[in-house]
Amino acid sequence: MQYLNHLEALCKQVGADFVEEEPLSAHTTFRVGGACRAFITVPDADSCYRLRQFLLEAQLPHRFIGRGSNLIVSDNGFDGVVLMLSSVPQISTAEDGSCTAWAGTSLKAFCNAALSASLTGLEFAYGIPGTVGGAVYMNAGAYGGEMAQIVTQAEVLDPNNVRCIIKAEDLALSYRHSCFMEQDAVILYVTVQLKPGDPLQIKQQMEELMRKRQEKQPLEYPSAGSTFKRPEGSYASLLIDECGLKGFTVGGAQVSEKHAGFVINRGNATCADILSLCEQVREIVYRQTGYTLALEPELL
Ligand SMILES: Cc1cc2nc3c(=O)[nH]c(=O)nc-3n(C[C@H](O)[C@H](O)[C@H](O)COP(=O)(O)OP(=O)(O)OC[C@H]3O[C@@H](n4cnc5c(N)ncnc54)[C@H](O)[C@@H]3O)c2cc1C
Numbered sequence: 001m002q003y004l005n006h007l008e009a010l011c012k013q014v015g016a017d018f019v020e021e022e023p024l025s026a027h028t029t030f031r032v033g034g035a036c037r038a039f040i041t042v043p044d045a046d047s048c049y050r051l052r053q054f055l056l057e058a059q060l061p062h063r064f065i066g067r068g069s070n071l072i073v074s075d076n077g078f079d080g081v082v083l084m085l086s087s088v089p090q091i092s093t094a095e096d097g098s099c100t101a102w103a104g105t106s107l108k109a110f111c112n113a114a115l116s117a118s119l120t121g122l123e124f125a126y127g128i129p130g131t132v133g134g135a136v137y138m139n140a141g142a143y144g145g146e147m148a149q150i151v152t153q154a155e156v157l158d159p160n161n162v163r164c165i166i167k168a169e170d171l172a173l174s175y176r177h178s179c180f181m182e183q184d185a186v187i188l189y190v191t192v193q194l195k196p197g198d199p200l201q202i203k204q205q206m207e208e209l210m211r212k213r214q215e216k217q218p219l220e221y222p223s224a225g226s227t228f229k230r231p232e233g234s235y236a237s238l239l240i241d242e243c244g245l246k247g248f249t250v251g252g253a254q255v256s257e258k259h260a261g262f263v264i265n266r267g268n269a270t271c272a273d274i275l276s277l278c279e280q281v282r283e284i285v286y287r288q289t290g291y292t293l294a295l296e297p298e299l300l
Contacts, residue, residue: 033073
């Protein structure tokens with residue numbers, strides 16, 4: 001492919017890592033997914049701009065991902081280019097409690113930086129295994145907190161590859177939703193507003209939430225976390241449990257015995273297994289309870 005040669009040369013110029021035919025199972029927490037044409041690790045905002053400009057001009061299918069912790073990738077892979085922002089953390093904290101992070105930064109590093117600066121408000125995100133960019137895209141949340149409560153702005157490359165700032169009120173953040181689900185943009189930096197807090201209490205809260213996750217969630221198996229969104233008026237895990245579906249298995253995919261809201265990969269699951277299991281769970285839950293479940297992870 002001619003375009004791949006050009007792309008590889010551009011990656012060399014901008015210092016981005018370039019791999020052909022990379023299996024996406026290596027970049028998703030579900031550990032499923034076939035290969036993409038090329039997998040690029042983007043080191044910074046300028047190289048991100050140049051690479052995306054090339055991809056847009058050449059009209060090549062591409063997708064930016066974070067840590068792949070809310071993604072289900074097809075067994076056939078992705079016939080295009082997948083780009084991941086470098087995970088090297090870049091975080092700045094200001095005296096007024098405002099903190100800005102590179103979107104490829106892990107939430108864990110962001111939470112630890114907030115703790116080091118004695119800032120409270122981000123504790124809920126500790127233990128969510130994604131990036132800052134992925135967390136805004138999904139409006140990630142847990143234990144009563146969500147990104148929408150703290151994000152003040154995101155710096156992005158817009159659909160035309162123009163670098164601009166989107167203020168919180170225009171991000172359309174609601175339950176597991178952001179404006180990025182309707183428009184093609186790359187999130188580069190995210191700013192959150194935190195408050196001064198007691199570092200001991202912040203640390204205790206982070207550890208307490210991590211302990212709850214370890215106790216309740218099947219973290220020993222690959223998954224994408226909660227597989228279904230919370231339906232209005234109930235909880236997906238409660239409904240699935242009520243329908244007797246804990247342990248329900250299709251191929252290598254299984255409804256976790258430990259937490260009915262998690263579909264897990266028992267080791268050899270394919271994407272087809274996971275989607276077939278999810279479809280059957282949806283059908284049974286609808287038939288027995290009248291609730292319609294929607295998938296939470298994004299499909300690629
Ligand atoms: C064990 C486990 C527990 C979890 N617990 C929670 C939880 O408590 N709460 C919760 O909300 N979620 C949870 N999740 C799901 C997941 O971690 C979050 O949704 C997380 O925010 C996804 O971030 P990511 O970086 O992995 O994004 P990915 O999964 O890589 O991507 C998700 C979407 O965001 C897009 N995207 C990512 N980065 C960018 C970017 N820079 N620019 C543009 N688009 C981008 C991708 O294209 C994709 O559409 C859990 C997952 C696991 C495996």
